Amino acid sequence: xPGTLEMLILQTLSxxxxxxxxxxxxIQQVSDDVLKIGEGSLYPALQRLLMNDYVVAxxxxxxxxxxxxxxxxxxxxxxxxAKEKRNFDALLVGIARxxxxx
Amino acid sequence: MKxxxxxxxxxNREAFDRxxxxxxxxxxxxxxxxxxxxxxxxxxxxxxxxxxxGNATLAQEASxxxxxxxxxxxxxxxxxxxxxxxxxxxxxxxxxxxxxxxxGANTAIFSVINGVLLSPxxxxxPQKIVxxxxxxxxPNVMDIQRQASAFSLGGAINAQPIDYTNGPEPLQIRxxxxxxxxxxxxxxxxxxxxxxxxxxxxxxxxxxxVVSYTFWxxxxxxxxxxxxxxxxxxxxxxxxxxxxxxxxxxxxxHADVFVSLWVGYxxxxxxxxxxxxxxxWRLKEGVTLAQAQADIAKIDRRLAEQFPSEEKERRTHLIPxxxxxxxxxxxxxxxxxxxxxxxxxxxxxNFASLLVARAFVRRQEMMIRAALGAGRGRLIRKLLTExxxxxxxxxxxxxxxxxWGTHMLLALTPEKLIRLNGVHxxxxxxxxxxxxxxxxxxxxxxxxxxxxxxxxxxxxxNENGRSTTxxxxxxxxxxxxxxxxxxLALVLLVGAGLLIKGFSRLRSVNxxxxxxxVLTIYLQLPATRYAEIPKQTQFRRELLARLNLLAGVQVGMxxxxxxxxxxxxxxxxxxxxxxxxxxxxxxxxxxxxxxxxFRVMQIPLRAGRDFTExxxxxxxxxxxxxxxxxxxxxxxxxxxxxxxxxxxDAGPPRWMTIIGVASDVKQSGLNQPVDPAVxxxxxxxxxxxxxxxxxxxxxxxxxxxxxxxxxxxxxxxDRQIPVSDVQTMEQRMAVSLAQQRFNMxxxxxxxxxxxxxxxVGIYGVMGYTASQRTHEIGIRMALGGQRRxxxxxxxxxxxxxxxxxxxxxxxxxxxxxxxxxxxxxxxxPGDPAIFAVVAILLALVALAxxxxxxxRATKVDPMVALRYE
Numbered sequence: 001x002p003g004t005l006e007m008l009i010l011q012t013l014s015x016x017x018x019x020x021x022x023x024x025x026x027i028q029q030v031s032d033d034v035l036k037i038g039e040g041s042l043y044p045a046l047q048r049l050l051m052n053d054y055v056v057a058x059x060x061x062x063x064x065x066x067x068x069x070x071x072x073x074x075x076x077x078x079x080x081x082a083k084e085k086r087n088f089d090a091l092l093v094g095i096a097r098x099x100x101x102x
Numbered sequence: 103m104k105x106x107x108x109x110x111x112x113x114n115r116e117a118f119d120r121x122x123x124x125x126x127x128x129x130x131x132x133x134x135x136x137x138x139x140x141x142x143x144x145x146x147x148x149x150x151x152x153x154x155x156g157n158a159t160l161a162q163e164a165s166x167x168x169x170x171x172x173x174x175x176x177x178x179x180x181x182x183x184x185x186x187x188x189x190x191x192x193x194x195x196x197x198x199x200x201x202x203x204x205x206g207a208n209t210a211i212f213s214v215i216n217g218v219l220l221s222p223x224x225x226x227x228p229q230k231i232v233x234x235x236x237x238x239x240x241p242n243v244m245d246i247q248r249q250a251s252a253f254s255l256g257g258a259i260n261a262q263p264i265d266y267t268n269g270p271e272p273l274q275i276r277x278x279x280x281x282x283x284x285x286x287x288x289x290x291x292x293x294x295x296x297x298x299x300x301x302x303x304x305x306x307x308x309x310x311x312v313v314s315y316t317f318w319x320x321x322x323x324x325x326x327x328x329x330x331x332x333x334x335x336x337x338x339x340x341x342x343x344x345x346x347x348x349x350x351x352x353x354x355x356h357a358d359v360f361v362s363l364w365v366g367y368x369x370x371x372x373x374x375x376x377x378x379x380x381x382x383w384r385l386k387e388g389v390t391l392a393q394a395q396a397d398i399a400k401i402d403r404r405l406a407e408q409f410p411s412e413e414k415e416r417r418t419h420l421i422p423x424x425x426x427x428x429x430x431x432x433x434x435x436x437x438x439x440x441x442x443x444x445x446x447x448x449x450x451x452n453f454a455s456l457l458v459a460r461a462f463v464r465r466q467e468m469m470i471r472a473a474l475g476a477g478r479g480r481l482i483r484k485l486l487t488e489x490x491x492x493x494x495x496x497x498x499x500x501x502x503x504x505x506w507g508t509h510m511l512l513a514l515t516p517e518k519l520i521r522l523n524g525v526h527x528x529x530x531x532x533x534x535x536x537x538x539x540x541x542x543x544x545x546x547x548x549x550x551x552x553x554x555x556x557x558x559x560x561x562x563x564n565e566n567g568r569s570t571t572x573x574x575x576x577x578x579x580x581x582x583x584x585x586x587x588x589x590l591a592l593v594l595l596v597g598a599g600l601l602i603k604g605f606s607r608l609r610s611v612n613x614x615x616x617x618x619x620v621l622t623i624y625l626q627l628p629a630t631r632y633a634e635i636p637k638q639t640q641f642r643r644e645l646l647a648r649l650n651l652l653a654g655v656q657v658g659m660x661x662x663x664x665x666x667x668x669x670x671x672x673x674x675x676x677x678x679x680x681x682x683x684x685x686x687x688x689x690x691x692x693x694x695x696x697x698x699x700f701r702v703m704q705i706p707l708r709a710g711r712d713f714t715e716x717x718x719x720x721x722x723x724x725x726x727x728x729x730x731x732x733x734x735x736x737x738x739x740x741x742x743x744x745x746x747x748x749x750x751d752a753g754p755p756r757w758m759t760i761i762g763v764a765s766d767v768k769q770s771g772l773n774q775p776v777d778p779a780v781x782x783x784x785x786x787x788x789x790x791x792x793x794x795x796x797x798x799x800x801x802x803x804x805x806x807x808x809x810x811x812x813x814x815x816x817x818x819x820d821r822q823i824p825v826s827d828v829q830t831m832e833q834r835m836a837v838s839l840a841q842q843r844f845n846m847x848x849x850x851x852x853x854x855x856x857x858x859x860x861x862v863g864i865y866g867v868m869g870y871t872a873s874q875r876t877h878e879i880g881i882r883m884a885l886g887g888q889r890r891x892x893x894x895x896x897x898x899x900x901x902x903x904x905x906x907x908x909x910x911x912x913x914x915x916x917x918x919x920x921x922x923x924x925x926x927x928x929x930x931p932g933d934p935a936i937f938a939v940v941a942i943l944l945a946l947v948a949l950a951x952x953x954x955x956x957x958r959a960t961k962v963d964p965m966v967a968l969r970y971e
Contacts, residue, residue, distance in 0.1 A: 019128075019129075020125060020129050021128070021129045024129075025136075038161075039129060040161040040164060041164075043126065043161055043164070043165040044161075044167070046165070047165045047166075068125075068128055069125045
């Protein structure tokens with residue numbers, strides 16, 4: 001679904017800033033390998049978030065002292081995340097209702 | 103979203119790309135590290151990370167694309183397209199030229215349509231102006247103005263030649279005799295001064311004139327103080343009170359100066375029975391044409407009751423101004439526009455065919471692009487950009503053609519087509535050309551682009567030249583294109599053939615006279631100085647006597663020359679027949695003649711005798727009638743000796759004895775039926791108002807010296823008479839054929855263009871077929887095949903296409919040429935002879951186009967052909 005990936009990235013970043021690889025790893029681990037994020041979609045999604053000022057990026061050092069580009073969620077980003085969560089919940093409820101119909 | 107961010111990206115693009123690349127490299131390294139921690143071999147870990155990452159370039163491009171404007175990739179595509187086209191100049195030139203012809207012809211015709219049909223007429227809210235189809239007299243106009251509730255204003259005009267004698271030589275110009283409402287109805291204010299007031303528009307009003315812009319420029323030297331100057335018209339001084347702006351043109355009648363009818367021609371102004379004015383009416387706010395029509399019908403009934411002898415047969419039809427002005431040229435223009443659209447379709451067929459052929463030349467390039475990760479959509483977009491680029495180039499070149507074509511058109515166009523709005527390339531025309539170009543490129547580029555972007559990667563990379571299923575599809579498409587082109591060309595050829603046949607019919611119409619070697623000169627006597635018939639007769643007699651002295655000429659005179667625009671009708675009654683109720687008397691064309699009119703024009707007399715010198719004033723009144731009158735009114739009797747008279751004469755009846763029967767003359771136009779006509783001698787006329795005449799002079803030496811001699815003789819009799827309207831009778835005939843000639847030439851040119859384009863199209867396809875089959879032909883020849891057989895092989899394929907095209911074309915032509923019925927003279931749209939001739943012509947051209955590549959194929963050396971791969 002369009003926009004879902006961005007929501008997942010924002011959610012990941014809401015727990016603290018992270019670099020691209022870290023974001024992908026986190027989503028994959030937490031989802032028990034159900035969600036595998038290809039880099040072909042991760043980076044375009046990050047660019048979209050950057051352009052909308054939902055995240056900011058800066059170069060820093062990773063846990064094992066490696067140079068990496070860290071993404072940090074902004075206030076606008078948190079607002080957007082909350083909005084997307086609401087929409088997503090409503091959507092889930094809707095889908096669930098349809099699926100539970102005998 | 104955020105344009106400034108995109109712009110910032112554009113400015114720092116290299117840094118951005120470096121960062122992104124760096125970021126992705128780090129990502130991969132992290133993945134690699136992770137894998138090796140899990141115990142994978144270092145090398146394997148590297149490849150696994152690479153695989154997991156996927157196509158790095160693609161990911162990078164997709165990320166970058168988020169930041170770019172859509173048109174950035176468009177600009178890239180265009181730049182690339184330009185490079186590609188530069189690398190194959192031959193292909194580019196052929197494609198651009200093909201489209202330039204099609205688009206150029208369309209743009210030229212469109213600029214005429216734009217000027218004539220689409221631009222609003224140059225009046226104030228012209229959609230509110232309606233026109234009476236029938237001419238009116240001024241008393242009727244005034245009654246209608248008083249009684250009608252539908253109109254806010256009404257204007258009337260009659261345009262006539264008038265003598266202008268302020269110049270070095272007396273000249274004929276045209277005066278618009280109007281009422282005071284004329285300018286107001288059309289709604290354009292004067293550029294200088296003022297227009298007539300109602301107080302001036304009365305019998306005995308002041309002699310004042312409003313002049314047109316062209317008159318002000320040409321005769322008054324663009325004098326900024328022209329208002330107040332005097333000009334001499336028909337020997338009377340008029341004061342200029344106003345100058346109309348350049349944009350003002352009288353809708354249907356050309357006039358240089360405008361004068362109140364009450365002042366310029368009071369006799370005609372008061373006469374209710376003389377319906378000679380064009381009228382224009384402005385609808386009141388909210389009144390529809392239908393309401394106005396109902397209103398006018400009521401007034402018609404009232405007038406008919408009130409004035410039965412003049413107005414009994416009133417039936418007034420209102421039509422919108424636009425229809426009155428351009429009604430009769432619209433069908434011709436629309437047919438031409440349709441025709442030129444077909445030409446464009448044929449050109450597009452060739453264009454698409456070229457692109458399909460090129461798609462195969464470039465298939466390896468496309469495969470490599472696809473292998474490197476270019477998506478199918480992206481490839482199609484690139485190809486469409488290229489074809490649109492070609493078509494826009496074609497359009498630009500087409501504009502040059504159009505510029506030149508429009509000049510040609512205007513040189514050919516009957517004058518009234520362009521008088522009102524002028525025809526030029528405005529933004530609308532440019533926009534039209536641009537839109538047509540882009541659409542052409544995109545629509546006709548789609549199929550070739552889909553085709554080129556379709557093939558599977560491995561197949562094409564391995565392929566090294568010869569036919570595949572894809573190229574077979576392509577060839578199939580080209581065959582369909584060529585067949586359609588031939589069908590369209592046939593439709594155009596049939597259209598042109600019909601017009602040519604109609605035109606030659608029209609030209610071979612017997613006008614009833616012999617125009618060769620006849621010079622015509624229109625003369626008009628100023629009404630003020632020639633107010634009585636004897637004075638007019640004196641002038642005519644003296645002039646004829648003088649002209650008869652010139653060597654080698656025969657001279658006559660007629661009130662209205664055949665094929666001219668003017669004619670006079672009278673109602674008439676026949677002596678001894680049952681009386682006819684007033685208003686129901688039959689109408690006849692009436693012509694006054696003098697001198698050797700019938701002999702000069704070589705109009706044979708069928709019975710009785712010609713007028714002689716003895717048929718003069720004071721002698722019994724005589725008349726010559728035409729055969730049509732005899733057919734209609736004397737079907738069983740001998741007309742010679744019968745008596746007729748005009749129905750509405752005041753005073754004692756003036757019976758005229760018919761002394762002869764002249765053969766029919768196409769008086770009102772070559773494509774018009776002959777009306778019953780009565781000729782009378784000028785000298786016996788009692789119609790003072792008929793003070794105009796046309797001299798007809800038959801001469802064996804058509805030197806221009808004759809015109810000077812005639813002028814000198816006219817001025818010997820009266821120095822103030824203009825002799826400016828001089829034409830040979832053949833010129834007059836050409837003018838009356840102008841519209842048909844215009845249609846025929848244009849459609850003929852389009853058909854020729856279509857024939858060439860379709861010929862080139864089938865030539866291209868057959869050339870490709872022949873080259874594809876070189877190998878096969880080589881084998882056949884090597885095995886002893888004859889050239890003749892090979893020739894037949896190739897030509898047969900072309901013949902199949904040709905006949906399919908011709909069959910489809912015939913069906914299409916039967917359906918489409920019906921819209922031309924109104925433009926044809928004595929030819930049916932389904933004329934079988936034309937269809938046959940055209941089909942044969944097209945078949946010959948197409949087969950010739952097949953024959954050339956086929957012949958070339960047979961010349962191939964079998965050894966070369968066999969090695970050819």
